[in-house]
Amino acid sequence: MSRDARLRSKWLYSAPWNTTVPPHYENIVTLWCQFRDSELVHPFIITRMRAKSTFLFIPFLKIIAHTIKGVSILICIFPFAKDQTKKRHIRHWSIHLLTIFHLKHRVINAELLPKGGGYLIAANHISWIDIASIQSFLPCRFVAKSEVADWPVFGWMAEQIGTVFIRRESKRHGKEIANQLETLLPNEPICIFPEGTSTAGDRVLPFRPNLFESAAQSQVQTFPMTIRYVDQDNQYSDATAFIGEMTLIDSIIKMLRTKSITVELIFGPSPATDLDRKALAQYCEEQVRSQIK
Numbered sequence: 001m002s003r004d005a006r007l008r009s010k011w012l013y014s015a016p017w018n019t020t021v022p023p024h025y026e027n028i029v030t031l032w033c034q035f036r037d038s039e040l041v042h043p044f045i046i047t048r049m050r051a052k053s054t055f056l057f058i059p060f061l062k063i064i065a066h067t068i069k070g071v072s073i074l075i076c077i078f079p080f081a082k083d084q085t086k087k088r089h090i091r092h093w094s095i096h097l098l099t100i101f102h103l104k105h106r107v108i109n110a111e112l113l114p115k116g117g118g119y120l121i122a123a124n125h126i127s128w129i130d131i132a133s134i135q136s137f138l139p140c141r142f143v144a145k146s147e148v149a150d151w152p153v154f155g156w157m158a159e160q161i162g163t164v165f166i167r168r169e170s171k172r173h174g175k176e177i178a179n180q181l182e183t184l185l186p187n188e189p190i191c192i193f194p195e196g197t198s199t200a201g202d203r204v205l206p207f208r209p210n211l212f213e214s215a216a217q218s219q220v221q222t223f224p225m226t227i228r229y230v231d232q233d234n235q236y237s238d239a240t241a242f243i244g245e246m247t248l249i250d251s252i253i254k255m256l257r258t259k260s261i262t263v264e265l266i267f268g269p270s271p272a273t274d275l276d277r278k279a280l281a282q283y284c285e286e287q288v289r290s291q292i293k
Contacts, residue, residue: 059256062100067153069093074160087139090161094135101129101255103240104262107137112267113223118185119270120215122284123225124292125193126201127242128251130227131158133263140189143181143211145196164190181214191225194281200241201229204292207285212277221270222280224287232260266291 070093078086098105113119121140123130131142141162149155149165159165164184166177181190194207215222231237239258242251255261268287271280 056253056256059100060252063097063252066093066097066100070157071153074157078160086161090135090139091137094132094139097132098129098136098263102259102261103129103133103255104260105133105136106262106264107267108264109267110137110265112269113138113189114221117220118187119189119221119223120185120212121189121191121223121225122194122207122212122281122288123191123227124201124204124288125195125198126227126229127198127240128248129240129242129255129263130193133227134191134225134265137265138189140191141184143177143190143192178210178213178217182218185214185218185220194284198242200238200243201227202236202238202292204285204289207281207288209277209281212280212284216275216277216280219273221273222284223270224268224284226264226266226268226288226291228264228266228291230262230264234262237261 073089073093077089081089095105121134121138123134134140139161141164142158143164143166144158146165146167148158148163151158164177164180184190192211194209194211195205196208197205199205212222229237229240231239237258239261240251240255240263268284268291271283275283
């Protein structure tokens with residue numbers, strides 16, 4: 001029996017309750033096993049952080065504590081909360097995460113977005129912190145690659161806030177996801193990253209039309225959104241770029257060492273709602289590319 005299996009057995013069947021395991025308790029055990037073995041709390045990483053400097057070590061502990069707080073909210077509050085309460089918690093948690101990294105936030109042309117109802121947001125993708133940058137302004141549902149669901153702790157967290165996972169290599173699954181999004185879109189905003197990967201933020205890759213199928217079919221508004229990270233002189237910064245062979249820890253260290261970074265979310269106008277998916281993808285790609293400096 002593996003160590004995780006022994007831990008599950010001990011916690012689930014030797015715990016001080018009768019025959020019924022409390023809701024989400026097995027999730028807690030699973031998440032603890034994932035968190036214990038994750039990159040964030042590996043002893044080597046902790047030692048590495050302490051060796052770097054107290055300047056890095058303390059914020060790193062704050063990130064761990066903030067992650068535990070997020071998991072606690074998802075387990076203890078979300079199963080019983082209304083949608084507005086969930087969105088408020090997501091927004092506050094995301095704002096706090098940006099604060100830990102000293103990331104400032106600027107939203108441009110927010111007045112273009114509808115006050116209610118559903119619509120699609122198509123954005124370029126630079127870093128894992130993009131999600132929190134968007135959620136700190138607009139808590140919404142995301143479409144992510146299926147591999148994200150397997151990330152320890154964070155994959156589970158993404159699932160709990162309604163992320164839709166897509167297997168990019170499967171056309172059949174892509175069609176199923178398009179049908180699911182077509183049902184969701186009239187009622188809530190959904191954000192996609194149609195480049196299919198992340199870049200350093202200094203360029204825009206071609207937008208994949210298949211992710212626009214649901215918007216074309218449901219004829220909801222589609223808003224291009226450019227994500228930019230700039231320094232104190234309002235110049236492009238690659239401090240947050242999460243690309244190549246970079247690990248999460250490498251990215252965290254790089255971001256913590258960089259000060260005075262501002263994330264800009266720049267919205268563009270929605271085109272006509274009767275465009276097909278290829279025309280929508282081309283329009284959004286051109287709008288986003290025009291804002292990259």
